[in-house]
Amino acid sequence: MSKLRSAVQRGKRSTVTMTETTKAPRKRIKEAKKATNPCCPTAYHTFHEPAVVQQIRSQLLSWYDKEKRELPWRTVALKEPDLNIRTYAVWVSEIMLQQTQVATVIDYYNRWMKVSKTDLIFTIITFFLSLFKTLL
Numbered sequence: 001m002s003k004l005r006s007a008v009q010r011g012k013r014s015t016v017t018m019t020e021t022t023k024a025p026r027k028r029i030k031e032a033k034k035a036t037n038p039c040c041p042t043a044y045h046t047f048h049e050p051a052v053v054q055q056i057r058s059q060l061l062s063w064y065d066k067e068k069r070e071l072p073w074r075t076v077a078l079k080e081p082d083l084n085i086r087t088y089a090v091w092v093s094e095i096m097l098q099q100t101q102v103a104t105v106i107d108y109y110n111r112w113m114k115v116s117k118t119d120l121i122f123t124i125i126t127f128f129l130s131l132f133k134t135l136l
Helices: 002-009 050-067 072-079 082-099 100-116 117-133
Strands: none
Touching: 072 082, 072 100, 082 100
16 A cells, blocks of 8 residues: 555556456355254254253253343233233333343333323324324
């Protein structure tokens, strides 16, 4: 780059020659072979014995049961008998957690879930009516 800069400063024109290159056709990459072992649905780990996979799975799940954090959307998912409310609660948490930390979301989530659905619908309708009112 310094040779080009010095040539431009001295007023010399540098000539650039373009060479045409041909690309060789790309070979298709073979897809990873699917594992035939029913306990190991992926070929990306090295655990081939079903007993080892089952042991790791059970250890991981027991560790999770002991160490998991109590989060409001998990509580709703466990205690709420209505499937629609459980689904809504988990969906709201997923939306809020997409770009925010869990510690920040908890307070907003609790406030959002306390708002009754009737109040929420009324607020949305009022907002849109105020937007349309400016068009008249």
